[in-house]
Amino acid sequence: MTNTSLAKLLMFVVLMSSFSCIGPSDKKELKLAHGLPVDHPVHQAMEFMAQRTAELSEGKLIIEVYPAEQLGSEQQCVELLQIGSLAITKVSAAVMESFTDAYKVFGLPYIFKSKEHSFKIMDGPIGKDLLLSTKDKWIRGLTYYDAGSRSFYTKSKPINHPDDLAGMKIRVMRSITAVEMTKALGGSPTPISWGELYTALQSGVVDGAENNPPSLYTSRHYEVCKFYSLDEHTIIPDVLVFSQIIWDKLSPQEQEWIQQAADESAVLQRKLWAESEKKSLEEVQKAGVKVNYPDKAPFIEKVQPLLESYRDNELIYSYIKRIQAVE
Numbered sequence: 001m002t003n004t005s006l007a008k009l010l011m012f013v014v015l016m017s018s019f020s021c022i023g024p025s026d027k028k029e030l031k032l033a034h035g036l037p038v039d040h041p042v043h044q045a046m047e048f049m050a051q052r053t054a055e056l057s058e059g060k061l062i063i064e065v066y067p068a069e070q071l072g073s074e075q076q077c078v079e080l081l082q083i084g085s086l087a088i089t090k091v092s093a094a095v096m097e098s099f100t101d102a103y104k105v106f107g108l109p110y111i112f113k114s115k116e117h118s119f120k121i122m123d124g125p126i127g128k129d130l131l132l133s134t135k136d137k138w139i140r141g142l143t144y145y146d147a148g149s150r151s152f153y154t155k156s157k158p159i160n161h162p163d164d165l166a167g168m169k170i171r172v173m174r175s176i177t178a179v180e181m182t183k184a185l186g187g188s189p190t191p192i193s194w195g196e197l198y199t200a201l202q203s204g205v206v207d208g209a210e211n212n213p214p215s216l217y218t219s220r221h222y223e224v225c226k227f228y229s230l231d232e233h234t235i236i237p238d239v240l241v242f243s244q245i246i247w248d249k250l251s252p253q254e255q256e257w258i259q260q261a262a263d264e265s266a267v268l269q270r271k272l273w274a275e276s277e278k279k280s281l282e283e284v285q286k287a288g289v290k291v292n293y294p295d296k297a298p299f300i301e302k303v304q305p306l307l308e309s310y311r312d313n314e315l316i317y318s319y320i321k322r323i324q325a326v327e
Contacts, residue, residue: 028254029062030087030246033071033080037218041276042090042145042238043067045269049240052261061254063088082138084245090145093236094175099134105319107177108310109184109233109303110296115149117326118235119270126322131239138244142262145240146273148212149232153221153289155207159229160294162186162302171197171209181233182210184306185299194219201225214273216289217280228284228291231299240266 032050036043043065050063072080074095080086096103105111112118121127122144131141152159152170159165165187172178172189182189190206200206201224208225210233216222240262247255285291310316 027060027062028250029064031064031066031071032088033066033077033086034090035069035074035077036067036090038067040218041214041269041272044272045145045265046088046090046240048268049261049265052264053257056257056261057254061257078139078241081241081243082245084138084243086243087246088142088240088242090238090240092147092173093144093239094173094178096134096139096239097175097177099137099139101313101315102130102133102319104177104316105130105323106236107175107181107234108307108320109181110300111307111320111323112235115235118237120326121323122237124326126319126326130319134241135244140242140244140247142240142242142259143266145238145266146270147236147238148214148273148277149230150210150212150234150236151228151230151232152210153208153216153225153228155201155225155227158227158290158292158294159208159231160292161298168207169205171200171206178234180306180309181303184303185233186302197221198224212277213280213284214276217284222284222287222289226289228289230291230293231296233299233303 032046034043034046038044046065050065053061053063071077071086074089074091077086077089078091078095081089093103093106097107112121127144131143134141152165154168157164162185165182165185168187169190170182170187171192172182174191174193179189179191192200192206197206197209198219198221201209201221208227209221211219211221213228216225216228222228242258250258281291307320310320
């Protein structure tokens with residue numbers, strides 16, 4: 001047995017109690033695991049969700065939260081969720097692309113007209129359709145958490161125009177749409193794991209990366225990259241997901257409690273995220289990062305062929321047209 005297999009087996013044993021009845025009153029206990037630190041807005045929202053679930057159920061339904069990869073990486077948590085050994089986790093919408101093409105729409109550049117427009121999509125029928133689109137993969141979306149807008153941060157110069165990306169190696173997520181977007185804008189996309197990125201920036205393996213303000217700040221990438229160009233090319237949310245296997249074992253009332261608590265936690269998380277973004281921008285500027293706000297029009301024009309390239313993909317293009325039709 002390999003070390004990886006052994007680790008998964010051990011986690012499976014630990015998590016077998018992820019959905020269990022405890023005590024004479026038949027309280028049910030669910031486990032929620034994720035990879036973020038305890039001061040992150042998403043973790044704080046999850047703690048609030050656990051509290052609200054306990055309140056709504058009058059203590060009949062308990063959610064235990066395990067942060068900071070205590071029960072495995074993001075990928076491992078998703079795998080455990082699929083087999084019913086973990087109840088809840090958080091995953092980037094970009095990662096959900098590997099389960100259904102529909103989620104690729106979140107990774108398309110400038111698909112949303114504004115942050116408010118993105119919330120209208122996520123909170124409406126389109127967002128609900130996407131949350132339920134992976135039920136056949138045993139993953140049920142509950143709600144979306146704000147993960148801000150992604151923009152370019154670089155070492156040697158600001159990005160004021162797509163032409164500035166020519167010849168630059170930009171770290172991107174392991175996402176097809178992220179790679180396609182960076183190519184469309186003229187850069188050279190380089191997928192690198194998040195944990196290896198600081199060293200890659202220092203050593204010159206890449207010339208920059210793209211992410212939201214809190215990620216730039218908490219990763220300390222601002223120590224290497226002194227230019228942050230807020231072109232806001234994508235708005236890719238996090239998704240709070242639930243094991244469909246465990247969901248099907250809950251009563252309708254229990255499902256209602258969890259969904260209500262999740263919805264309320266999303267409202268709080270957006271507030272906490274906005275505060276975190278503001279603080280992060282202030283802190284990186286104090287550390288010497290020059291923040292610029294490029295004209296988005298040339299960027300939007302540059303990626304139009306990318307959006308049109310999905311015309312032959314009936315599923316994705318239907319979502320593109322539905323999103324564009326929402327005012």
